[in-house]
Amino acid sequence: MDNRFDAVIIGAGIIGSAIGCGLARRGWHTLNVDRLETAGQGSTSSSVAIVRSHYSTLEGSALAWEGTQCWEDWRGHIGTDDPAGMAEFRQTGVLVLKTDGNDNLGKQIALSDALQIPYQEWSTETIQAKLPGWKFHRFGPPVLSDDPQFGQPTGSDLNGGVFFPRAGYCNDPRLAAHNLQAAAQAAGAEFRFNSTVSAIHTRDGRTEGLDLNGSETIRTPVIVNAAGPHSAKISALAGIADSSAIKTRVIRHEYVRLTRPDSPANKGAEFVTFDNDVCSYTRPDLGGTFLSGSEGTEAEGEQTQDPDDFDRNLSDAVMEPIYRLAQRIPSLGIPNNVSGIVDLWDVSDDWIPIYDCSDLAGFYLAVGTSGNQFKTAPAVGELMAELVSACEAGHDHDRDPVQFHLQRIDRSIGLEFFSRNRKINSTSSFSVMA
Numbered sequence: 078m079d080n081r082f083d084a085v086i087i088g089a090g091i092i093g094s095a096i097g098c099g100l101a102r103r104g105w106h107t108l109n110v111d112r113l114e115t116a117g118q119g120s121t122s123s124s125v126a127i128v129r130s131h132y133s134t135l136e137g138s139a140l141a142w143e144g145t146q147c148w149e150d151w152r153g154h155i156g157t158d159d160p161a162g163m164a165e166f167r168q169t170g171v172l173v174l175k176t177d178g179n180d181n182l183g184k185q186i187a188l189s190d191a192l193q194i195p196y197q198e199w200s201t202e203t204i205q206a207k208l209p210g211w212k213f214h215r216f217g218p219p220v221l222s223d224d225p226q227f228g229q230p231t232g233s234d235l236n237g238g239v240f241f242p243r244a245g246y247c248n249d250p251r252l253a254a255h256n257l258q259a260a261a262q263a264a265g266a267e268f269r270f271n272s273t274v275s276a277i278h279t280r281d282g283r284t285e286g287l288d289l290n291g292s293e294t295i296r297t298p299v300i301v302n303a304a305g306p307h308s309a310k311i312s313a314l315a316g317i318a319d320s321s322a323i324k325t326r327v328i329r330h331e332y333v334r335l336t337r338p339d340s341p342a343n344k345g346a347e348f349v350t351f352d353n354d355v356c357s358y359t360r361p362d363l364g365g366t367f368l369s370g371s372e373g374t375e376a377e378g379e380q381t382q383d384p385d386d387f388d389r390n391l392s393d394a395v396m397e398p399i400y401r402l403a404q405r406i407p408s409l410g411i412p413n414n415v416s417g418i419v420d421l422w423d424v425s426d427d428w429i430p431i432y433d434c435s436d437l438a439g440f441y442l443a444v445g446t447s448g449n450q451f452k453t454a455p456a457v458g459e460l461m462a463e464l465v466s467a468c469e470a471g472h473d474h475d476r477d478p479v480q481f482h483l484q485r486i487d488r489s490i491g492l493e494f495f496s497r498n499r500k501i502n503s504t505s506s507f508s509v510m511a
């Protein structure tokens with residue numbers, strides 16, 4: 078077997094598979110390696126996979142809007158038949174309530190105007206007509222359920238919301254990663270599973286190769302770290318653990334599947350909802366159910382984890398966003414038993430990902446995806462392919478940042494926005510909404 082590749086991508090999640098695809102389509106002989114059995118089996122498989130474009134920054138919104146257009150033409154983007162089937166984009170739309178916490182979405186509306194992202198402003202009456210069982214009292218900022226303030230309205234009703242009709246969700250995030258694997262393979266890429274990167278070799282300040290499963294050595298001048306929650310461990314193997322100004326940490330996120338209220342007049346939202354006043358989101362799912370979790374609150378805090386040792390059981394804290402959602406939907410009821418998913422976010426200091434080269438020549442970073450980069454992944458694959466190609470052709474990205482053209486929305490963004498050494502971006506939401 079040929080053990081030399083132009084580039085090796087560590088990870089075959091949605092991000093790594095997309096990067097493999099992006100590089101292979103440019104003619105690179107690539108290998109994706111993953112310690113698990115199939116593409117997308119890591120944190121990608123647990124993703125709620127909401128596709129939306131309302132971020133707090135122009136670059137974040139632009140990348141998500143480009144990604145949205147890849148999802149809208151998923152078969153066209155993949156460009157080949159995957160025998161495993163094709164993931165589907167469910168374009169349900171996304172309703173975001175205007176709250177004090179999101180400044181009534183002023184920034185997101187301005188960014189949507191700048192990027193020509195369609196949206197509709199809905200009054201509380203319009204929303205009430207679509208969601209008759211919902212109540213629009215103001216409850217924020219959220220407190221824990223044992224706080225005497227819990228459930229007490231904190232002001233007048235909310236001011237309506239913004240509906241983004243082109244947003245939605247992907248029905249099967251793992252299959253979507255597999256589709257990208259199929260697209261990459263159609264372009265000549267190779268994938269190896271059950272293969273754990275155990276060492277990274279360098280020579281004269283540049284990557285030279287890596288070891289799999291403590292034995293086999295693969296030779297390559299280029300390595301891309303797309304290891305999701307394990308990304309910091311991979312960077313440590315490369316000897317650059319603390320070399321970036323922006324750090325990452327691993328946080329646990331859990332969400333539940335709930336049954337829609339019974340009443341035919343009150344079936345609940347057919348679209349995705351984000352409610353920053355009670356800090357709970359909902360995403361429709363099959364069989365009269367929906368998924369719901371927390372957008373993250375100060376009162377809840379965050380639980381940092383070791384990706385090799387964390388509890389996949391739901392914690393008691395998973396009930397908090399349900400209690401809060403029940404303030405908005407009084408007919409929801411509180412289930413005695415809940416089922417759901419627990420997985421990890423690889424979070425950066427400002428919740429904006431790092432898509433960059435590194436202090437080790439030939440070693441690239443696609444890390445810190447902060448619980449919000451599933452939707453962008455098809456565009457990130459192209460972005461990283463451009464970045465790696467430019468740097469390997471001699472471009473000094475740290476000095477003269479690469480500009481990346483988002484072809485579907487016809488807009489260029491400077492990739493210094495995603496730099497490992499940027500100043501913490503104070504315009505971020507500092508939450509999963511970024």
Ligand SMILES: Cc1cc2nc3c(=O)[nH]c(=O)nc-3n(C[C@H](O)[C@H](O)[C@H](O)COP(=O)(O)OP(=O)(O)OC[C@H]3O[C@@H](n4cnc5c(N)ncnc54)[C@H](O)[C@@H]3O)c2cc1C
Pocket residue numbers: 087088089090091092093094110111112113117118119120121122123124125126127128272273274275303304305306307311330331418419420421422443446447448449450451452453
């Ligand atoms: C619960 C949850 C809900 C989310 N909801 C949304 C959402 O609604 N919308 C959205 O846009 N984003 C969402 N996200 C975020 C999004 O899903 C992630 O940003 C994205 O899936 C990360 O993909 P990845 O490929 O970087 O990581 P992963 O999918 O984790 O892939 C990394 C891969 O690296 C492999 N790996 C690690 N270490 C090694 C090693 N030593 N050797 C070989 N392989 C290794 C792992 O096995 C894994 O397969 C959510 C994430 C979670 C966890």
